[in-house]
Structure formats: structure tokens, C-alpha cells
Amino acid sequence: AQRVTQPEKLLSVFKGAPVELKCNYSYSGSPELFWYVQYSRQRLQLLLRHISRESIKGFTADLNKGETSFHLKKPFAQEEDSAMYYCALSGSARQLTFGSGTQLTVLP
């Protein structure tokens, strides 16, 4: 069975501070990991996928197979980063299993 755990429901940081959203996964094969973001009243959007190794809006995430983690990081948070962030895992069937989400609030 595949499972994604996001331990923090809510996370608040001040503008300019570093931010890390935690994600751990459980999967027996070789998973593909994603971070999706949902801004207020908008659709779910892809932020990152581990295979592309890109940095989007200053966010990065590294897949750590030893720790089965895919934490999302940004060195300097901005107010416009406030949103709901979901970590997701895709197995061989291309279905996505989502974590419970972390609501990030960046305070001025």
C-alpha cells in the first residue's frame, strides 16, 4: 500500500524566513513524488516533481530514499506563498495518493 504523511496541518512563518514542509512516504516500488499547491479559491497546481529536479518559485524538494522523505523547502518565504500544499505519490498505475496537506501562512 502507498501512503503519504504530512505531519504538519498548519505552518506559520514570517516573511523572509526559511520554510520547510515535511513529507514522508511509504511505497514498496520506485515512486514518483510531487508537490501540488492550492492557492485560495484556485485549482490544484503542480509545483514540483522529483524527476524534473527543477526549482519553481524558489521552492526545491529532494527525494531521500533512505529516509523516504520529500520535504519542500524555500530559503526566504514570501507572503504570496501562503497556500495549501499537498505532497503526492504516484505508483505504477499513475494514480496519485495525497498527503493530508499543510496550510502555510507567511506572516508580514
Added chain:
Amino acid sequence: GAVVSQHPSWVICKSGTSVKIECRSLDFQATTMFWYRQFPKQSLMLMATSNEGSKATYEQGVEKDKFLINHASLTLSTLTVTSAHPEDSSFYICSAIPDKNQPQHFGDGTRLSIL
């Protein structure tokens, strides 16, 4: 590119009514679409995988006769909530994959409220 459109965005209806939700891929063809359900302040839960030209694959615990899925063309999948009751009230979201190397692209979702 890779836009997924859902219709309607919001529907309110009486208990016992059947409600149809459409999911369209606007600028690509999708042999596979996915339907998710999201309760308030909770995560997305996969309900079923919709396959063009064949039967949908439902997740454990999802009633096939309650949630009818039809994927009659490469750009349209429909979810019909039959004889809807208040407990079916939720946010329903669909997604589609443009090709095997791309991630899922999501629709705006449909908020269903059953009175």
C-alpha cells in the same frame, strides 16, 4: 496548455436527485482521467480511474452503482451521483494526464450540496 475543465462548478439539489458532473480535457486527449473527492479541511481521496472505452476502476469502499462514471470520448469523462443524499455533499475534482510523461492536471472542482 493541458487545461482540464469541470462543469458545473457548483450545484445544489434536493435529496434523491441524480447529478452529473463533466470533466473535459480542452486541448489534449486523455485516455485516462481520475475522479477525487475532498471533504472540508481534508485531503483529496481517489474515487475511481476513468478509462476511455472501458469500465472505470473504483477504489475500495466507493460504490459503483452510486457513482457512475462514463468515459465515452478521449476528451470527456462524466461522474453521475445517483440518488444523492446529504452525505454525498462534497467537493469533487477530476484530473487528466496529457501523456505518460506528464503529471496529472486538475480541474477546478465541483462543489455538490445536497439539501
